[in-house]
Amino acid sequence: MPPPRKQNSAALLVVVVLTIVAVLTAVVIVYVVAQKKDNPRPSAPVATGQAPRTPRPGGIRADELSGTWTGTYTCSGRVRALELTVMPSGDDLEAEFVFYPSAELSGEPHGSYVMSGTFGGGVLDLKGEAWIDQPSGYVMVDLSGVPARAADGSLTLTGTATHCDGVTITKPAVP
Template sequence: MRRKLIAVLMMSVLATGCQETITGTALPDSAAIGSSSPTTTAAEGPVPLAKLSGIWTGTYTCAQGETELTLTIDPAVSGAARAVFAFGPTTKNPDVPIGSYEMTAQYVDRILEITQQRWIEQPSGYVMVDLLANAVSANSLSGIVDDSGCTTFKITRDRS
């Protein structure tokens, strides 16, 4: 009988709730979002986006191996710039096909995020990747290629 009474009481509590109203401000669960501070967008990074327009060349590494990268960044408009990511073979990796796609470049938390938009020329089996430049200077950009199977990139400004 006692077990039956406890079961009925528990079912009653579960069905009706505790009926207590709690007031205050909801806070995010830090375990769910990690211990980092909230993401905010910064207007500029170490080098103003307006000063990064031009042609940049170098390499990046993904599953296909070292790959040539030419990044053309247009002049910035309203905190963002259009860019074209063109890739192809290197002397160490001559079998990489040629391809290109449009991107958008903007600073987020002082990291230059260069994100994929749409293909211009897509080789079979290739996907677009994003770039996160955490080392930005007037003459070089380097950082992480943001896709599984990829590692880093490093490009320098063309002087021609």
């Protein structure tokens, strides 16, 4: 009859492994608690569920992009007026792109379409999705740009529009 050492060795191995796991878990918990004490997170308002209104230093939050932006974009060498209304949609953004004749192009048609996109790494990317009002011969343009905050708190986005030369739109500061 062989000695019962193998069963005892297996049981001892299980106990050692479980002890190591328990010790490592305790170390991780202590580390996380210590980090939270050293770097407390700012508290968001509980009543409204909204993020704090103060901007991060050097950054713009996605919720700050919501609202109406106005400006121009240039296509085929012609400047067109643009109104872009941005709305949150879960973790993404939706927008309505409305173009109309600028002062220089009074006879040009107007149109509008729905866009969807993201804001990450400081870059706003919006893609045309569906026409609301499509003038004959027009195609949707996608937008990509980097918003910047002016001294007065307004935001200006300078970027590109597919098939076009560029776009510059501004959103007034929120009081």
